[in-house]
Amino acid sequence: MSNDISISRFCFFVFSFTVGIGMLGYVGWNFFQPKPMIVSFLDVGQGDAIFIETPSGNQILVDGGPGRNVLSELGAFMHFSDRHIDMIIATHADADHITGLIPVIEQYSVGTFVDNGMRADTNIDQALVDLVQEKNIPYIVARRGMRFILDAKRGIFLETLLPESVERGGDRNSASLVFRLVYGENEILLTGDVELENEQILVSETGTLDSDILKVGHHGSGTSTGLEFVKRVDPQFAVLSYGCDNRYGHPHPTVTKNLASEDVIILSTCEMGTVTMYGNGKDVWLGK
Numbered sequence: 001m002s003n004d005i006s007i008s009r010f011c012f013f014v015f016s017f018t019v020g021i022g023m024l025g026y027v028g029w030n031f032f033q034p035k036p037m038i039v040s041f042l043d044v045g046q047g048d049a050i051f052i053e054t055p056s057g058n059q060i061l062v063d064g065g066p067g068r069n070v071l072s073e074l075g076a077f078m079h080f081s082d083r084h085i086d087m088i089i090a091t092h093a094d095a096d097h098i099t100g101l102i103p104v105i106e107q108y109s110v111g112t113f114v115d116n117g118m119r120a121d122t123n124i125d126q127a128l129v130d131l132v133q134e135k136n137i138p139y140i141v142a143r144r145g146m147r148f149i150l151d152a153k154r155g156i157f158l159e160t161l162l163p164e165s166v167e168r169g170g171d172r173n174s175a176s177l178v179f180r181l182v183y184g185e186n187e188i189l190l191t192g193d194v195e196l197e198n199e200q201i202l203v204s205e206t207g208t209l210d211s212d213i214l215k216v217g218h219h220g221s222g223t224s225t226g227l228e229f230v231k232r233v234d235p236q237f238a239v240l241s242y243g244c245d246n247r248y249g250h251p252h253p254t255v256t257k258n259l260a261s262e263d264v265i266i267l268s269t270c271e272m273g274t275v276t277m278y279g280n281g282k283d284v285w286l287g288k
Contacts, residue, residue, distance in 0.1 A: 005270045036278040037156060037183045041215065042073040043273040046250075047096035050215065051077055052181065054151035060087045060158075060178075062190060064100030071103055073274060080281075086111040087148070090128070091177040091192030093120035110137045114148070117141035118166040118175045125232035142177055154281065156183045161206055162198060174198055174216060180211065183198065184281025189233055191217040191224070199229040206220055213277055214264070215236045220251025227258045236284065239275050240268040 035055030042064025043047040051074060052060040059078070064070045085108050090098050093115070105113075113132045118264070119125055132139060142148075144164040150156045162178040176192030189211040193216060194202075202209060216237040217224035219242040240257050242250040251268070259266050267275045267286070276287035 011137045027093060027165075035114070037151075037186070037190055037277070038077070039213070039277045040073075041182070041239045041241055041269055041275040041277075044069045044071060044073060044100060044241075045250075046219065046246045048091070048192070048215075048219070048241050049073065049100060050272035052150070053077065054154065054156050054183075056151045056153055058086045058150055059084075060089065060150060061085055061101075061104065061124060062249070063091055063192075064088075064090045064099040064104055065103075066096040066099050068100060068103050071107065074104070076274070083107070084109045084111070087105045087150075087237070088113050089177065089179075090115040090143075092116055092172045092175055093122070093125045093128075094172055094193065095122065095124050097193070102128055102131060105131050105135060105137070110135065112140060113137045114140045114142050114177075116163060116166055116175050116177050117170060118168075118170070120172060122206050129246055135189070150181075151183075154183065158182075161202060162194065176217075178202065180209075183279050186279035186281060186284050187211040187286040188213040188279075189235070189275070190215045193218040193221075193224075196226050196229075199224065203229055203232050209233045212279070216240045216251070216253050216255065216259075218250075219248070220244075220255045220274050221248065222252030223255050225255045225258055227261065230258050230262050230264065234262070237277065237286070238264045238276075239264050240266065242268065242270055244270040246276075258277075 038053045040051045047065035048063040049065040049070045050062040088110050142160045144160055146160040148158040159180045165177050166175040173193040173195055176194045177193055179190045181188040209232045211233050214233050216238050220240045238249050278285050
């Protein structure tokens with residue numbers, strides 16, 4: 001009887017020791033894995049809003065959508081006590097990109113505000129400009145070639161690809177800021193509302209456009225996402241940000257056809273709600 005008990009205790013000890021080592025190995029393995037960058041294409045209806053959080057916790061919002069929905073979307077990713085956003089970027093002054101930035105700036109402190117410097121003759125744009133000035137937020141006009149360091153420790157940056165310049169009274173979509181977000185071997189191309197003409201500039205004048213993820217231009221409008229451009233970007237994923245049953249008919253069949261012809265996995269905020277992607281500097285994957 002005593003032998004049976006000692007053997008049982010020994011077996012239990014071996015089992016516990018093995019489980020303990022396994023748990024330590026799991027925790028250790030996870031501890032030394034590169035922390036992921038999180039990029040969320042927020043479900044704000046017919047518009048754009050993209051929230052980026054780097055492994056060091058730096059937070060960037062690119063566009064704010066057409067209304068206040070961006071606030072509840074941010075609440076899903078930011079702790080209620082976190083009232084600071086390191087950088088806000090307005091790709092251009094269309095209402096479906098900047099309207100939601102006004103309540104965000106009213107409720108959060110902001111480290112830096114970035115746009116393309118082109119003003120729209122609208123009450124919304126004027127209200128945004130006034131608010132940035134009222135809050136004394138540092139302001140930068142972005143131009144091609146400028147690089148914004150988002151996480152110095154891990155070398156994460158936004159590379160500005162367009163515009164090189166803007167014309168007063170010109171087309172706002174053509175003046176959209178275009179960025180390539182880079183973290184190691186991960187690249188995400190953020191295209192604002194640029195159209196085919198701008199895509200040709202990118203194809204002819206940009207050294208490399210290869211990106212794991214393409215934020216599809218202009219919500220899937222037929223005036224964007226040409227086949228040559230898709231081939232040059234060669235994305236694994238394409239994200240379409242648009243509202244269901246929108247009056248513009250987005251996304252255009254030609255856009256989805258061009259993406260499908262290159263075996264790109266198409267994700268949309270209409271069908272999925274907020275689309276969250278992760279990257280660890282090597283691999284990218286879709287969040288649940």
